[in-house]
Amino acid sequence: MNTHTLSCADSHARRPRAIVIGGSLGGLFAGNMLRHVGWDVDIYERSAGDLDSRGGGIVLQPDVVEVFRRIGVDIGATALGVRSAHRTVLNPDGTIRIKRRAPQTQTSWSLIYTTLKSSFGLGHYHQGKVLSHVEQDEGARTVTAIFEDGSRETGDLLVGADGGNSTVRRQFWPDQLPAYAGYLAWRGLVPEASMPESTREALHGDFGFASNTGSHILGYLVPGENNNVWPGHRFYNWVWYRVAAPEMLAGAMTDREGKRRAYSVPEGMLATVWIQHLREEATALLPPAFRHVVQVTREPFVQAIRDLAVDRMTAGRVVILGDAASIPRPHTAASTLKAAANALALADALQAHPDDIDGALAQWEPGQVAFGKHLMRQGIEAGKVLLFHHP
Numbered sequence: 001m002n003t004h005t006l007s008c009a010d011s012h013a014r015r016p017r018a019i020v021i022g023g024s025l026g027g028l029f030a031g032n033m034l035r036h037v038g039w040d041v042d043i044y045e046r047s048a049g050d051l052d053s054r055g056g057g058i059v060l061q062p063d064v065v066e067v068f069r070r071i072g073v074d075i076g077a078t079a080l081g082v083r084s085a086h087r088t089v090l091n092p093d094g095t096i097r098i099k100r101r102a103p104q105t106q107t108s109w110s111l112i113y114t115t116l117k118s119s120f121g122l123g124h125y126h127q128g129k130v131l132s133h134v135e136q137d138e139g140a141r142t143v144t145a146i147f148e149d150g151s152r153e154t155g156d157l158l159v160g161a162d163g164g165n166s167t168v169r170r171q172f173w174p175d176q177l178p179a180y181a182g183y184l185a186w187r188g189l190v191p192e193a194s195m196p197e198s199t200r201e202a203l204h205g206d207f208g209f210a211s212n213t214g215s216h217i218l219g220y221l222v223p224g225e226n227n228n229v230w231p232g233h234r235f236y237n238w239v240w241y242r243v244a245a246p247e248m249l250a251g252a253m254t255d256r257e258g259k260r261r262a263y264s265v266p267e268g269m270l271a272t273v274w275i276q277h278l279r280e281e282a283t284a285l286l287p288p289a290f291r292h293v294v295q296v297t298r299e300p301f302v303q304a305i306r307d308l309a310v311d312r313m314t315a316g317r318v319v320i321l322g323d324a325a326s327i328p329r330p331h332t333a334a335s336t337l338k339a340a341a342n343a344l345a346l347a348d349a350l351q352a353h354p355d356d357i358d359g360a361l362a363q364w365e366p367g368q369v370a371f372g373k374h375l376m377r378q379g380i381e382a383g384k385v386l387l388f389h390h391p
């Protein structure tokens with residue numbers, strides 16, 4: 001048997017290996033799905049501990065449910081979220097402008113994260129691993145991740161699921177950067193049990209909205225601590241978009257320890273002056289029920305709204321997906337959906353071309369790029385109407 005035959009036999013016997021950078025939702029969707037279609041997968045996440053979010057709200061989208069279904073999460077037995085029946089728009093004085101039936105399910109970031117992580121398991125989920133850069137061997141068709149601790153991992157495919165400030169994207173497409181959209185999303189979670197009766201009556205059980213000049217707020221119930229979906233144990237989740245000039249952005253992104261953050265300040269780190277600012281603005285701009293939930297929120301947090309949709313998502317054996325590749329504005333409710341959709345399509349393409357990884361990537365990329373651009377346009381249009389009144 002000659003060397004060529006040996007290497008072919010080897011490559012047929014060996015399962016292909018994927019190295020996934022980033023262990024948040026994008027990395028976990030990809031990791032679970034690639035393993036499901038027969039790949040060996042290792043996920044490398046820079047944070048040393050569990051990623052944590054008390055359960056910031058997310059609308060449960062069909063692609064997320066589809067990943068759960070394919071990787072064998074018992075959907076019937078898992079309460080995936082909290083149902084709402086209506087969409088209600090309030091006037092600034094609190095009267096109802098529109099109320100229409102629109103049933104949907106709201107879930108939380110933590111519920112999706114813990115479900116995906118427990119399905120993937122800890123054996124191949126490596127924490128405290130910070131990607132430094134990537135090297136490719138075009139001849140051998142391999143790709144190597146080099147980490148800041150000096151270690152190296154080689155595989156057949158590297159998936160950059162390392163978020164909006166992606167190291168992988170900066171190496172391969174340095175000119176593709178997120179752009180600030182001109183407004184912020186202040187956010188918060190309030191234990192349902194602490195909402196007074198009048199606020200519950202106005203907001204409880206619905207997907208609520210209210211607009212004012214340069215101001216758009218929405219809120220809904222999501223699972224509570226430990227993913228609890230029982231009435232009385234859930235959180236009310238609110239998101240308040242406010243127009244903010246770049247100087248205000250810089251101020252809001254400076255946390256309570258004086259550290260300047262890139263585009264978000266998590267719970268517990270927002271400077272006191274901004275909590276006070278929010279409470280004052282709530283009095284001026286929000287209908288009574290929303291005003292109340294904002295003012296009783298103990299630890300609001302904030303993120304800058306940014307736009308990104310890359311032109312390319314593959315370079316040789318490197319791909320990027322999730323927020324690394326495109327950041328649709330939250331009005332589209334599509335960030336998590338898009339990360340799930342990217343991963344589902346990647347797994348489908350690789351399964352359809354088991355002996356031709358390059359062919360699979362070539363088939364996968366154009367639709368995903370187009371999807372990212374479509375969502376970005378949709379988000380920009382919604383933002384114009386909701387925040388800048390330029391229909």
Ligand SMILES: Cc1cc2nc3c(=O)[nH]c(=O)nc-3n(C[C@H](O)[C@H](O)[C@H](O)COP(=O)(O)OP(=O)(O)OC[C@H]3O[C@@H](n4cnc5c(N)ncnc54)[C@H](O)[C@@H]3O)c2cc1C
Nearest residue numbers: 022024025026046053056109130131162163322323335336
């Ligand atoms: C802790 C946390 C809480 C969140 N909570 C919410 C929420 O409540 N609601 C909501 O809508 N969205 C939330 N998001 C964002 C949401 O996960 C994304 O918008 C979307 O799901 C796409 O996820 P992603 O995995 O592509 O990107 P991200 O969620 O941004 O994940 C990127 C991951 O890559 C890791 N990483 C970055 N650089 C490196 C590197 N060099 N080496 C190794 N790892 C690296 C990061 O630590 C992070 O875990 C949250 C994200 C995080 C990390």
